[in-house]
Amino acid sequence: MSPSELLNVWSSTPxxxxxxxxxxxxxxLYLARRPAHELIAATGRIGERGLRLxxxxxxxxxxxxxxxxxxxxxxxxxxxxxxxxxxEFERVSTVVNRDLAGYPALQRxxxxxxTQIDEDYRDATxxxxxxxxxxxxxxxxxxxxxxxxxxxxxxxxxxxTLDKSGRRALEQHRKETKRRHGLLKRMLPYWRGLxxxxxxxxxxxxxxxxxxxxxxxxxxxxxxIRSGADATVRTLSSSSLTQFxxxxxxxxxxxxxxxxxxxxxxxxxxxxxxxxxxxxSMKTADVAALVIIMVEITxxxxxxxxxxxxxxxxxxxALDDRKRRAMAWTAFTFLVVLAGIESALAYMRDMLxxxxxxxxxxxxxxxxxxxxxxxxxxxxxxxxxxxAVGQMLLGFILPFALTFVAIPLESFVHSARxxxxxxxxxxxxxxxxxxRVAAAVSRAVAHALxxxxxxxxxxxxxxxxxARGARVPGRGKSTGPEGGR
Amino acid sequence: MRKMLIALACTVMVATGCSSGSHGRxxxxxxxxxxxxxxxxxxxxxxxxxxxxxxxxxxxxxxARIDSASFSEKDxxxxxxxxxxxxxxxxxxRAFRQAMTQFFSNLHAAKYTDxxxxxxxxxxxxxxxGAGDRHILVFSDLKEELPPGNKRDFKLPLxxxxxxxxxxxxxxxxxxxPKRYLKRxxxxxxxxxxxxxxxxxxxxxSRLDGLLKG
Numbered sequence: 001m002s003p004s005e006l007l008n009v010w011s012s013t014p015x016x017x018x019x020x021x022x023x024x025x026x027x028x029l030y031l032a033r034r035p036a037h038e039l040i041a042a043t044g045r046i047g048e049r050g051l052r053l054x055x056x057x058x059x060x061x062x063x064x065x066x067x068x069x070x071x072x073x074x075x076x077x078x079x080x081x082x083x084x085x086x087x088e089f090e091r092v093s094t095v096v097n098r099d100l101a102g103y104p105a106l107q108r109x110x111x112x113x114x115t116q117i118d119e120d121y122r123d124a125t126x127x128x129x130x131x132x133x134x135x136x137x138x139x140x141x142x143x144x145x146x147x148x149x150x151x152x153x154x155x156x157x158x159x160x161t162l163d164k165s166g167r168r169a170l171e172q173h174r175k176e177t178k179r180r181h182g183l184l185k186r187m188l189p190y191w192r193g194l195x196x197x198x199x200x201x202x203x204x205x206x207x208x209x210x211x212x213x214x215x216x217x218x219x220x221x222x223x224x225i226r227s228g229a230d231a232t233v234r235t236l237s238s239s240s241l242t243q244f245x246x247x248x249x250x251x252x253x254x255x256x257x258x259x260x261x262x263x264x265x266x267x268x269x270x271x272x273x274x275x276x277x278x279x280x281s282m283k284t285a286d287v288a289a290l291v292i293i294m295v296e297i298t299x300x301x302x303x304x305x306x307x308x309x310x311x312x313x314x315x316x317x318a319l320d321d322r323k324r325r326a327m328a329w330t331a332f333t334f335l336v337v338l339a340g341i342e343s344a345l346a347y348m349r350d351m352l353x354x355x356x357x358x359x360x361x362x363x364x365x366x367x368x369x370x371x372x373x374x375x376x377x378x379x380x381x382x383x384x385x386x387x388a389v390g391q392m393l394l395g396f397i398l399p400f401a402l403t404f405v406a407i408p409l410e411s412f413v414h415s416a417r418x419x420x421x422x423x424x425x426x427x428x429x430x431x432x433x434x435x436r437v438a439a440a441v442s443r444a445v446a447h448a449l450x451x452x453x454x455x456x457x458x459x460x461x462x463x464x465x466x467a468r469g470a471r472v473p474g475r476g477k478s479t480g481p482e483g484g485r
Numbered sequence: 486m487r488k489m490l491i492a493l494a495c496t497v498m499v500a501t502g503c504s505s506g507s508h509g510r511x512x513x514x515x516x517x518x519x520x521x522x523x524x525x526x527x528x529x530x531x532x533x534x535x536x537x538x539x540x541x542x543x544x545x546x547x548x549a550r551i552d553s554a555s556f557s558e559k560d561x562x563x564x565x566x567x568x569x570x571x572x573x574x575x576x577x578x579r580a581f582r583q584a585m586t587q588f589f590s591n592l593h594a595a596k597y598t599d600x601x602x603x604x605x606x607x608x609x610x611x612x613x614x615g616a617g618d619r620h621i622l623v624f625s626d627l628k629e630e631l632p633p634g635n636k637r638d639f640k641l642p643l644x645x646x647x648x649x650x651x652x653x654x655x656x657x658x659x660x661x662x663p664k665r666y667l668k669r670x671x672x673x674x675x676x677x678x679x680x681x682x683x684x685x686x687x688x689x690x691s692r693l694d695g696l697l698k699g
Contacts, residue, residue, distance in 0.1 A: 270542065270569070270571055271571055275569050355572055362582065
């Protein structure tokens with residue numbers, strides 16, 4: 001039955017038929033008012049509760065993720081600081097082994113110098129010889145009155161002897177003093193040597209002191225991380241984002257380097273593996289060039305890993321030093337060989353380009369449109385070797401340059417974990433908010449639908465209110481328009 | 486080293502397959518040698534030079550003439566599948582160019598023009614190459630004149646082949662009534678498209694860049 005037939009089922013006049021339908025519909029809606037209201041309210045409630053539940057679950061997931069992210073961030077930061085501290089201790093150990101290993105010898109030297117100085121000092125402090133002991137006897141003789149010329153003569157002789165003796169003693173004293181000065185002068189280089197050695201010890205101690213200061217700073221950071229303070233986490237998050245951006249930028253630069261490297265070896269590679277074969281939709285030569293570049297990057301990673309510059313593979317880091325060193329040499333040898341191959345390929349590229357140029361030149365000159373013939377092949381041969389050498393150098397250097405990709409790659413991988421976590425937390429938070437808003441909207445929509453339902457059946461509702469008002473006089477006035485609800 | 490690299494690459498991409506034939510291109514150039522068209526040798530040379538410069542290692546190329554009975558191996562002037570190594574391919578191109586120079590220096594005008602015979606020969610050769618990208622270039626005014634008794638009422642096997650008519654010269658009667666020219670071109674388009682091929686006309690030979698596209 002079509003809608004027009006339905007419209008005319010009660011009467012041939014559409015307006016009348018529509019009115020009948022309207023009355024029937026309104027009556028049906030009025031009769032089904034209570035269950036319809038309950039249905040709408042229940043649907044709204046289900047929607048609201050479901051959405052709230054989903055929002056709650058997402059919030060819980062977000063909290064868990066945030067906790068996990070925090071743990072990862074703190075763990076990584078702790079690991080990084082541990083590495084710094086370890087490195088500082090290694091440096092201290094190196095300083096101690098290098099400089100303070102000779103400390104016993106230095107101590108011995110200092111002891112010898114001090115002993116020498118002490119002996120010299122003692123020699124220098126010896127008391128000069130006293131005047132002869134008979135001078136006191138002379139004093140007694142000198143008190144005798146010199147009236148007798150004999151006595152006077154004797155006294156004169158005594159005085160002469162005394163003068164002579166005094167001069168001799170003075171001379172002796174001067175000689176001793178000179179000797180002592182000589183000894184003191186000899187002590188000077190010992191003092192200087194002692195001073196120099198003490199200065200060296202002091203500088204070494206100062207270096208160690210600086211290292212100790214750095215270790216203290218690292219330890220302070222480490223304690224902050226261990227305590228898991230919010231401020232520390234915020235600082236670490238910001239640092240992680242910065243690292244992510246910088247490492248990403250460096251990786252983009254490295255990608256461009258890789259592309260240049262690829263174009264340098266892809267053409268000559270076709271001479272080796274053939275230019276007409278394909279793997280999937282890619283030329284075999286292109287795949288081979290890519291494989292070589294990938295192998296170079298892998299070897300670079302292993303090399304950096306073996307030198308413990310990066311720590312992407314804990315297995316390599318955990319190897320004993322001998323094996324690790326062997327691995328580093330192996331990776332380095334592979335890199336050198338691959339760099340040599342690339343260099344040769346770069347040279348071959350130049351040869352191929354020259355051959356292609358010669359062919360184009362020949363084709364241009366062999367009949368056909370002479371207007372398109374150019375002297376491209378006749379370039380300046382004197383400088384032709386410059387691009388060839390340049391390409392060879394580039395081919396040799398690029399594999400080693402790509403080796404350093406390992407460092408930004410490690411930073412990128414580590415910081416990506418945190419950054420991705422932060423982004424996911426943000427997305428989950430936004431999603432939870434959207435769901436909560438949707439829950440509120442669901443409740444509001446249910447309420448609005450109930451109101452709309454009542455608007456459609458306002459006439460029977462008004463009649464009902466009037467009827468109730470007539471049955472209970474006085475109540476209709478108090479209830480007003482809300483009475484029917 | 487070469488074997489090692491191929492083996493390594495093939496191992497990595499074994500799921501996708503390692504092939505050479507279906508990715509290659511094959512081009513068959515039919516050169517009209519009838520009547521006054523022999524004067525267009527320079528243009529034909531320009532097209533051949535362009536193709537030799539454009540085709541890559543692994544591609545196939547053949548040049549054949551359109552004469553009174555073109556459905557013949559003898560009408561193929563030179564054909565080659567370029568080696569995988571670029572240097573060898575370049576040597577082959579030089580040899581090919583020499584063969585062309587030799588051919589054009591001893592060119593004789595044919596009495597009739599058997600285009601459909603040439604197309605059939607081209608289609609067969611292209612099919613034999615196994616190339617995925619097949620092109621037939623017809624350097625002709627597209628005016629077919631068959632010798633008495635020759636039957637060419639067959640459907641051309643041109644499915645998946647691109648046919649490009651090059652330098653379709655306007656003949657004197659075409660200048661009087663251009664509808665003749667248009668009708669002639671439309672007739673060939675219909676023949677080729679009915680046979681499952683794709684038909685194009687390029688009269689401006691300075692725009693050969695899109696010659697092997699599509």
